[in-house]
Amino acid sequence: MAPTAILLLCLLPFFFSYSPIFLYADETAAAAEMVSRDFFPMEGDVAWVVQISDLHLSLFHPERAQDLSGKLGPALRAIRPDILLVTGDITDAKNRKRTTTRQDESEWIQYRNSIDKLTEESGFESRRIFDIRGNHDKYGVPFVGSELDFFSIHSVSSRFNRLGTIQNISLVGDDRRYIFLGIDDTMGTGIRGPSNLFGHPTAQRIHTVESELQYWDNNPNASVTKIVFGHFPMSFTASAEKGERYEPIFARQSVSAYICGHLHAKFGKHLWRLHTSGIPTHSTEPQTVKPFWEWELGDWMEFRFIRILAIDRGDVSFLDLELSSGFQTAILVTHPTDSRIMNKVEDPNSQLVRNDINVLVFSIQPILDVTGRVLDSSRNFEIVEEIPLNSAMNSSKGKPLYNAKLNTKKYANASATRYWLQVVVMDSNGVQTKSLARPFSVEGKRAKFSPSWLTFWFFYLQWEDVFYTLQWSNISFLILLLCLPKLLNMFMEKNSSYQNWAMSVSISSLIDQRKFVFRLFWFLMEGSRIKTLWHAMVIYLIHLLTMPWFWGHATSEKGNIYKLFLSGWRTLPSIGAPASEKLGIPDQMMITLPFMYFVVAPLFLLVYCFSAERSASCFHSSKSSRCSSGCKICAGWLRKLLLAAAAAIAYMHLKIVSGIMEAYGTVPVAFSPAVTWVPSLFLLAAVYSTKRHQSKAK
Incomplete structure (x- = not known):
């Protein structure tokens, strides 16, 4: 029996043996959240914490x-x-x-x-x-x-x-x-x-x-x-x-x-x-x-x-x-705040503009001198003013707070990034430490914050939405890839001149760039003409959309067996037990997206490529008088290129599957056909089917 027929028969049991159950957890049964509360006394108006x-x-x-x-x-x-x-x-x-x-x-x-x-x-x-x-x-x-x-x-x-x-x-x-x-x-x-x-x-x-x-x-x-x-x-x-x-x-x-x-x-x-x-x-x-x-x-x-x-x-x-x-002297200006990235909360009960500089200085050594410098960015960051800071009178318990008065009238009506503040500290060992200069606004103006492309990529994109966009884009592409060629075939096969049209846009006319769209249609139509493979791909896609991909120990090595669907993890209901909720959404994107984009989509395209290459070879064999030796050499290299692509997909598939096995158990994942061995069968079936047809054509 041909490998494609074997593949088709192997897929059928998985299509009918599982019924997809997509139930969410009962939302009304959500347990009340537990809250712990702690209170600590605070002295003064300045407090600070450390985060790691x-x-x-x-x-x-x-x-x-x-x-x-x-x-x-x-x-x-x-x-x-x-x-x-x-x-x-x-x-x-x-x-x-x-x-x-x-x-x-x-x-x-x-x-x-x-x-x-x-x-x-x-x-x-x-x-x-x-x-x-x-x-x-x-x-x-x-x-x-x-x-x-x-x-x-x-x-x-x-x-x-x-x-x-x-x-x-x-x-x-x-x-x-x-x-x-x-x-x-x-x-x-x-x-x-x-x-x-x-x-x-x-x-x-x-x-x-x-x-x-x-x-x-x-x-x-x-x-x-x-x-x-x-x-x-x-x-x-x-x-x-x-x-x-x-x-x-x-x-x-x-x-x-x-x-x-x-x-x-x-x-x-x-x-x-x-x-x-x-x-x-x-x-x-x-x-x-x-x-x-x-x-x-x-x-x-x-x-x-x-x-x-x-x-x-x-x-x-x-x-x-x-x-x-190790720890070095650290300087944190608490007021005025950085106009780019610090937060100022407006107090509706206060109509006064603060006219002070507050600085926290943390050092292992005693501090001898703290000086604030106001720099003017419009004049190449020249020093406008130097302001000595003194230990705060209310800094009890040895709080490292230093402050001074600031003449706010000198810096009013300026842009949020014109004036910058830098603090210079001298410790008892004579070591001088400078803080990073940062812009300030005495009126509380906020400077425009321009995130880097890395910040935008990780912080401004909502990755939950990105997941659904990428997932359904891939699914839509695969559905279109499978359905559009069949619709074109149904339309074109009614026309008895299909073979002549196909010949005119086959490999022999690759030099004519004006026929790119026609060659694309030809590629899709010829790529789907191995009916057994095409039906197998349809069944496989339906399986991926509706049925479990694989099952394994999703929690611990000795834990329950969970099954991963495209829509998340779940345990199938046991006898007398209700179906479990879906888990890990959209966390499964770390598995499903690489598999769909680097295995399934390239696999389907490669099956079409093998089928189209077979058809092009048949055209050249039947029209040998029009075919030069250069075309035969090109056809040979094209076959080798497709085989190399198949090897690359097989390697990528192996890497993904081995990672899944390490994560969720070798044995259960190995017996999960949709992810583990069906893609390999597709590659073997495509290579064998097109090679057999090529031999017959000779």
Whole structure:
């Protein structure tokens, strides 16, 4: 029996043996989100915190954990923040080659011991450390509380019973409250990588976040500043059940900034975004636009990045430091803020323009002198004024705050980027440190922020929408590729002159560029004329659209078997059990898009190419008097080129399948025909069928 017939018969059982079941989880059964609340007293109007992210502690890289005490410890002693935020991906959860994902308790013990050593050597209170999960911390965790949920055992949050999905931390002063709200948006069922890339909020969690953010608004006597922290950027956060998202909530509740990690510094060290969301008012009034900033922090894993974020009477500013070479003197100007990327919250009760300079100076050595320099960018950054800064009178407990008065009249009515501020610090060892110069506006004008192409690619594209666009573009292309040739064949075969027309636009007329469109139609029509292969491709595409691609251990090596559909992961219902919800949407894009774009689409096109090459060879054989030796040589090279393309597709297919096997188990994936061996059968069938027809033609 011909291989194409065998392929067709093999596909039929898979077409009829599975019934696609696409049911979502019962939305009304969503459990209430757990919230932990902590309060810390705050003195004065200036507070600051430290953020670290993407530690990826690993047994194979012990230096990452050692540097927590060796490099972060001295930094904490100098900075003395109010709280320390650890925004996810605490452990690496990968093997030495980083090819498989799994939870390893020894990495979590390493984290726990590192935190104990950090607090012991730095003197920082462990109750002021707040950690949340990242996607690596949820790899292979079937559910919270399972035996693989080591975060619930070894994290700092577990020590203080902060195991809810939302952490509300309040720094409370006499008339000001600075709120830090942490969100854990990791998957409820921790699918192993690479199908675990996005944050997954629920509608209930989004509602709870809004309730927590508006809680302090009921107190009109306190000025409130709100910061939200999480692991996933907004661009890598999926929508909730009915399309709900955080962005309008943050805008409506006047959030100043959302800080996160996840993307690592190798993708860019300044991934920042200004969100502008319209808040609907009355139908007759225009929408109110309330902006908030999103600032991603580079990773600790490779670059040892930390962030110092300060709030000065509602004005939010930050400084990112790289501790690869240890902690050096750090200078953070808290007012006036950077007019490009810092956030200024307008106080409706205040009509005064601030006329002060506030600077935080963090240093291991005593500070002898702090001087501010105002530079004029319109005059080649000449120094306009030097302003000595003195230690703040109200900087109790040794707060490293320095301030001075600023003559705002001198800098009024200027553009947001004309005047720049730089601070120069001299320590007791005579070492001078300069801050980066940054523009300011005494009137609170905002300079235009121009993101880099890398920032736009990762931060401004909503990758959930990108996934659906790419997926359905590919599917539409494949459907058109299969259907259009058959429609053309049905129309042209009614015309007895088809063979003459086909001959006129075959390989013998490649020199005539005016016949490109006709040659394209000829390619599509001839490419689909091996009926067995064409019907097999149709059945295979229907299988990919509606039935399971493969099945494997989606959570842990010993966990339940899950099946991956184009629409997400799910377990098929067992006897007496309901169907499970779809999981990992759009996380499956890391598998489905490479397979569709680098295997399926090239495979279908190559089958057409083999079929068209066979037809062209038949034309030349039947019209040998018109065919020169050069055409025969070209035909031979064309065949070799197609065989090389087939080898490339086979190699790509092997790489993708081997990666899937390493991730979800060799045996279950190997017995999944749609992904594992059907593409190889197509290649063999196409090569054999066209070679057999060529031999007959001779």
